[in-house]
Amino acid sequence: MNACVVISASLVLLLSLLLSLHIRNDHNEWRWRNRLWWLPSTFSSTSGIAADLLVTNGTIYTSDSSLLFADSMAIRDGRIIRIGNYSFVQEVSGYGTKELNLEGAVVVPGFIDSHVHLLFGGLQMARVEVRGVNTKDDFIGKVKEAVRNMKEGSWLLGGGWNNDLWGGELPSASWIDDITAHHPVWLSRMDGHMGLANSLALRIAGVNSSMQDPVGGTISRNADGEPTGLMIDSAMKVILSCIPEVSVEERRQALERASRYALMRGVTTIVDFGRYFPGAPLKHSWEDFTDVYKWADLSGRMMIRVCLFFPMPTWSHLLDVVQTTGRRLSQWIFLGGVKAFADGSLGSNSALFHEPYADEPWNVGLQVTDTESLSNMTVQSDKFGLQVAIHAIGDKANDLVLDMYKSVVSTNGKRDRRFRIEHAQHLTHGSVAKFSEQGIIASVQPDHLLDDADSAVKKIGLERAQKGSYLFQSLLASNTPVAFGSDWPVADINPLHSIKTAIKRIPPGWDKAWNSGECMKLTDALNAHTISAACACFLDDDIGSLSVGKMGDFVILTAHTWDDFITQGTSSVAATYVGGLQAYP
Structure with a gap:
């Protein structure tokens, strides 16, 4: 039993020493903290170990109805251990504690985006971007520029087009066939529920006038019954099934991007x-x-x-x-x-x-x-x-x-x-x-x-x-x-x-x-x-909120007073912190 007590005390001392180290390399510090995220927030408050970070002198909107605003907070092991006024939060400052003086800036909880296609978005960032194009000629020009240095036979992929920006006319394969004769093309509409294939892509997928619309989808056709190149909802799978798989490395790069x-x-x-x-x-x-x-x-x-x-x-x-x-x-x-x-x-x-x-x-x-x-x-x-x-x-x-x-x-x-x-x-x-x-x-x-x-x-x-x-x-x-x-x-x-x-x-x-x-x-x-x-x-x-026990994820805004934020109705991001560590910039 005594041995167990000695070992436990030694472990606590060892962790205390390790957690107080200043690791200069941001990436190494990030990875080290990742390994220690499991330490409960009560460990910090009951053991007397100092906070890693004090965030002070700000206007902190917490999204917590029990305390909507504070001026300071303390973070340990990636979680918030105190939040309130400076004197209360400063009590957990100690050897190794860093202090971030906000100089009055507004802070909000880290934003949560409730609906994202993250890897798809990362992949799109490296593909042909036709978002915001507002004329037919500019749409065609984007495609022409993209195929200029492409290897023959390779797929041209991209998307983001919105036909409403150029008056509503839907694009067709005939717009781009002449300039993409050696490249199958798939360009998705901005909403992801429709895409444009050129004639080569249609041929590869076996799409012709006799093909039936799949359940839950539509193959757009002209007055003669010939496919126009537009595939809607479930019909898109006919083309998508023919596009070469994205490599693991490309997807990993997309996640980072x-x-x-x-x-x-x-x-x-x-x-x-x-x-x-x-x-x-x-x-x-x-x-x-x-x-x-x-x-x-x-x-x-x-x-x-x-x-x-x-x-x-x-x-x-x-x-x-x-x-x-x-x-x-x-x-x-x-x-x-x-x-x-x-x-x-x-x-x-x-x-x-x-x-x-x-x-x-x-x-x-x-x-x-x-x-x-x-x-x-x-x-x-x-x-x-x-x-x-x-x-x-x-x-x-x-x-x-x-x-x-x-x-x-x-x-x-x-x-x-x-x-x-x-x-x-x-x-x-x-x-x-x-x-x-x-x-x-x-x-x-x-x-x-x-x-x-x-x-x-x-x-x-x-x-x-x-x-x-x-x-x-x-x-x-x-x-x-x-x-x-x-x-x-x-x-x-x-x-x-x-x-x-x-x-x-x-x-x-x-x-x-x-x-x-x-x-x-x-x-x-x-x-x-x-x-x-x-x-x-x-x-x-x-x-979701800046509350004791929750992750220390927060955003520092460029707005320097809450009144400015309300009046302007907007601001911009000055810095983003995840688990109490600066992640941007």
């Missing part, structure tokens, strides 16, 4: 829905989990925290992993749940509505997954405790999912399950009440309204667009949990811009808000990107 970009924008945690779009191979998410995320975690290369969602058809595989490892693999990787699709997107005229599109009176959109399959998979996933998130954009799709969720609860019984609807862009009059009554999480992306404002009026009419689109404040007022995200790379990953959008709701070229009654307050929008986002993925015990 995307993580650094997220940190630059103040994002310390993302909810990753993988390279999973309608028609995408289900295996991609699992390959990325094994080859990229687990590899990065084990080798000390993770820079941001990720909560991973997997394709719902693979729910049993996820269940096996969760039962073996639990939901928390490390301080960096959490297993979230499963995702499915109910419909397509507004921009591709494939979002599912009760009434037809104004510009296509014969079309009400697409139901991407049939009701029976969607319901059965949801029942099984939920039965075994997996969180479920379903993509729904059109009002009929949202009603379909809301009604299905209610049925699943009656089948499996009540519990804390936190069902999510991803996007929830267009709702009927009674849908908001359904969200509230059932406690369904609305995982929404404010910056999408900037892209949709003009096209929504054309596609569904002014009255429907005004009454039922992007009802953030109505959802919040009904006590619906609202979590903000970007859907990057569909929209940019930029929480501060997203917050400004939710507050102002002024699309490009407009001089007033789109439905001003739906404008949110700054603190509500901040919470939607922090504590509410954490609750939406069962991570509110670890992140």
Whole structure:
């Protein structure tokens, strides 16, 4: 027994000495702290070991309703051990403690982006970028420039185009066939629910006039019945299945590239829905989990925290992993749940509505997954405790999912399950009440309204667009949990811009808000990107607010007073800290 006491005391002394060392190399310090993240926060406060970092003399917005503002906080082993006024926090200062004087700057919790396709975004950063192109000639010019130095036969990949920016005309293979005769091309639309293939890519995939539309998808055709090159929703898999696999090394580089970009924008945690779009191979998410995320975690290369969602058809595989490892693999990787699709997107005229599109009176959109399959998979996933998130954009799709969720609860019984609807862009009059009554999480992306404002009026009419689109404040007022995200790379990953959008709701070229009654307050929008986002993925015990026991993830803003932040409705990121360590710049 005495030997055990001696060993325990020696271990505590050894840890005390090691943890007080100043390791000059940032990367080595980062990796060392990663190995010690498991030390409980109570170890610091009860053992007398000094804090690693004091953050002082700032305006700290905590997102914690029990203490909304503080001027100082102390961090030890990556977690917050004290927060409040300087004299209280300074008590845990000691040998080896660093102090960061904010000089009045505003600090907020590390942002959580509730909906990202992280590796896909990282890959897109190294491909042909046609985002923001606003003329047909510029679109063609981008493609022409990209193929100039490419090896013959190699695929030209990229995306981000938005036909609404050049008047609405959809691109076709004929636009680019002459300049890509020796290169198969696939360029996805910004929303990921439609893509353009050139004629060579169509031939490789065997797409011709006699090919039938797949279930949940459409092959666009001209008046003669010939494919135009546009593939919508599930039809995209015909092309995607022919594109060479991305190498492991490329995907690992994409993770690093995307993580650094997220940190630059103040994002310390993302909810990753993988390279999973309608028609995408289900295996991609699992390959990325094994080859990229687990590899990065084990080798000390993770820079941001990720909560991973997997394709719902693979729910049993996820269940096996969760039962073996639990939901928390490390301080960096959490297993979230499963995702499915109910419909397509507004921009591709494939979002599912009760009434037809104004510009296509014969079309009400697409139901991407049939009701029976969607319901059965949801029942099984939920039965075994997996969180479920379903993509729904059109009002009929949202009603379909809301009604299905209610049925699943009656089948499996009540519990804390936190069902999510991803996007929830267009709702009927009674849908908001359904969200509230059932406690369904609305995982929404404010910056999408900037892209949709003009096209929504054309596609569904002014009255429907005004009454039922992007009802953030109505959802919040009904006590619906609202979590903000970007859907990057569909929209940019930029929480501060997203917050400004939710507050102002002024699309490009407009001089007033789109439905001003739906404008949110700054603190509500901040919470939607922090504590509410954490609750939406069962991570509110670890992140989401600057509270004792939680991770020391925080963002220093350029705003020097809270009043400036409120008045301007925006700011920019000066620095990002993860676990008390500076990660950006």
